Amino acid sequence: MAPERYPQLELDSQLCFPLYAASRAVTRRYADLLGEVGLTYPQYLALLGLWSASAPLTVGELGARLSLDSGTLTPVLKRLEGAGWVSRRRDPEDERRVLVEPTAEGWALRERVADVPQRLVEGMGLDVAELVQLRQLLDRLRTALG
Amino acid sequence: MAPERYPQLELDSQLCFPLYAASRAVTRRYADLLGEVGLTYPQYLALLGLWSASAPLTVGELGARLSLDSGTLTPVLKRLEGAGWVSRRRDPEDERRVLVEPTAEGWALRERVADVPQRLVEGMGLDVAELVQLRQLLDRLRTALG
DNA sequence: CGCAATCATATTGTGCACAATTAAAAGAGG
DNA sequence: CCTCTTTTAATTGTGCACAATATGATTGCG
Numbered sequence A, B: 001m002a003p004e005r006y007p008q009l010e011l012d013s014q015l016c017f018p019l020y021a022a023s024r025a026v027t028r029r030y031a032d033l034l035g036e037v038g039l040t041y042p043q044y045l046a047l048l049g050l051w052s053a054s055a056p057l058t059v060g061e062l063g064a065r066l067s068l069d070s071g072t073l074t075p076v077l078k079r080l081e082g083a084g085w086v087s088r089r090r091d092p093e094d095e096r097r098v099l100v101e102p103t104a105e106g107w108a109l110r111e112r113v114a115d116v117p118q119r120l121v122e123g124m125g126l127d128v129a130e131l132v133q134l135r136q137l138l139d140r141l142r143t144a145l146g
Numbered sequence C: 001c002g003c004a005a006t007c008a009t010a011t012t013g014t015g016c017a018c019a020a021t022t023a024a025a026a027g028a029g030g
Numbered sequence D: 001c002c003t004c005t006t007t008t009a010a011t012t013g014t015g016c017a018c019a020a021t022a023t024g025a026t027t028g029c030g
Helices: A016-034 A041-052 A059-066 A070-082 A104-112 A116-122 A128-144 B016-034 B041-052 B059-066 B070-082 B104-112 B116-122 B128-144
Strands: A086-091 A094-102 B086-091 B094-102
Touching: A016 A041, A016 A116, A016 B016, A016 B041, A016 B128, A041 A059, A041 A070, A041 A086, A041 A094, A041 A104, A041 B016, A059 A070, A059 A094, A070 A086, A094 A104, A128 B016, A128 B128, B016 B041, B016 B116, B041 B059, B041 B070, B041 B086, B041 B094, B041 B104, B059 B070, B059 B094, B070 B086, B094 B104
Parallel strands: none
Antiparallel strands: A086 A094, B086 B094
16 A cells, blocks of 8 residues: 555646646635625636627637636626626527626726736746746646647 | 726736636546546545555645645545545544545555546646646745745 | 527536534643 | 633535536528
8 A cells, every 4th residue: 555656646746736726726816806896716707708808708709718618607697797797688699699798887897906917926926937938838738638 | 998908807818817727627637537437536636645645634634735624625525435435533532533544445446547647648738847847836836825 | 491400508416615604622721 | 620712523605617408599401
């Protein structure tokens, strides 16, 4: 039963655990900052996707940007709708689709969270070059895994 | 409302989304591989922690290694217990504590997942040096965020 | 046209994450 | 001893993630 017979199964020796733990740590930090305006982290990501679009997005389009399916997005969007930050309506030209876009309040919220990325980066302990490098490695990882 | 007025709020321009998306992509890949033996990814992580220990761990000790609290770990460990892979018992010397350790079947499971890390790395599209670098950056990030 | 196949979203069920609360046990001081 | 505080898990409640399924709308094809 000696653990040293399976060095590849040590928690920190592979990539999975550091990635999982770092992701949760960042999410927790975001939750602290976003709690001030009443947003969760996935709700914030959904708004980032909607803010970046020049027109209303369908649930499927937003899901493609976030790699999230309707089972996750539908309740997130309904909570954002309930809070008054997004509107949801069936596309009159294709009743299968639901068009989502920020409300006026949702657009205004963007200003209130504009400083969140900078505040987060300040606590990360990495310089700009390292952040860029980390992002590139993560993007390649995500692309490779489909 | 021009999106270009908030470049720091673009999905891919900050670190949070690539990290979040990459972590979910890796978890999905693990789920594929671990589904063969009937494990979820958090269950696998809990077993990694227990396999590395030379003696039974308390819930708190395992939680410290995984950065997970009892609200998450207790149901995970109960499901592992229900599947016959770990045992849970109160510490006779301190009845507040619950001692957790793999059963014989739980130890045997280690051999069946021994090739999972290698199989995962093969689909990542990164060479060994890049994996080491990525892990180091993630560890520093996690340390900095507490 | 009729209708089977496809598509877009919603719903259901399971399993995390995590904050907040509860409850029981152990230690500390008087 | 006997409370008061601390420690340790479990429980409760909310909100994701995601697979599987259901529902309804659209498209193609004969």
